[in-house]
Amino acid sequence: MGRRATPEVNAGSMADIAFLLLIFFLVTTTIEKDKGIARQLPPPIEEELDVVIKQKNLFIVNVNKNDQLLVEDELMELKDLRQAAIDFLDNGGAPAGSPEYCNYCKGKRSPESSDNPQKAVIAVQNDRLTSYEMYISVQNELVAAYNTLRNRESQRLFGWDFTEMKKGIDEGQITGERQELIEEQLKQVQDLIPLKLSEAEPRKSGK
């Protein structure tokens, strides 16, 4: 008696199995689309620091419990906030010749408003009853103001948009030496327009 020939396993259903696996992965992999506004919190304070900021370098945004905006003591619509913030940051009020003079600012150069973008601070104050939606909208508009100015500066210096390049690096499309160069340049722009957004402890509602 010789060796028996092994019968071949029917491979006709292989295609079906592959299809099933394909469908399985199609169904289960959710494309990650979570996006959001990134923010760095200030570290916990050990001692109270008394930092004096000149009134003109401070841009106060107040949101009350009815989601109304009070910007620099004036009632404002949300849609005007972005431009108001840009005007404030870009003002460049320090007189020409002084060390604080801002040579790239294109604002009105009013002595009543901020000296230069490094000095300018935007302070947001919320009520505890402000809705989160409004809070995010305000943050979004303020970040938009910073991004607009940063894009303008990076266009002027390097010929590309700040936000586009940052996205490219975050998503890993720019790598190697180019990444280092771009990161260096991004930092330069960030130094020109630093994001100085302060958040006060929300007030207890007057209710």
Added chain:
Amino acid sequence: MSKFKKKKSGDLPAISTASLPDIVFMLLFFFMVVTVLRDSNLLVMQRLPKGDQVEKLQKDRSVFIFAGKPGPGYEKYGKEAKIQIGDKYMDVGNIKFALEEYRRKLRPELQDKIMIALKVDGETNTGLVSDIKQELREQNLLKLIYITTPGNALESY
């Protein structure tokens, strides 16, 4: 000259593969059911606010904190906004323990770069969010990201 040869009696019959699709289908259904269940286990409402000045979330280094009113099916927990981490409701005071637990689950080289992803319903009060942020500051977890849905914030006003 016979057309039909007699089968050799020693040959094994071919293995029937007819039940293979059924088995694979069973596995497929099993996995589908299991994965869907875990994904939808949100205990709170999640109607996220809109934003367009956004960055991408780096999922490998983030821990989610959900907050909002108890979601559909969980109305018995009241109407006050609640915090959810993992599968459970949390008090503000317990956040730090839960976060520490989740931080340990991250890859070691990413544990220092941990990012807290806040998924908060739009109708929540800012007070709750700032309580969370205060707690995060005390734990020195300073990087956070407010998850939004794409869209323009101005449209809703």
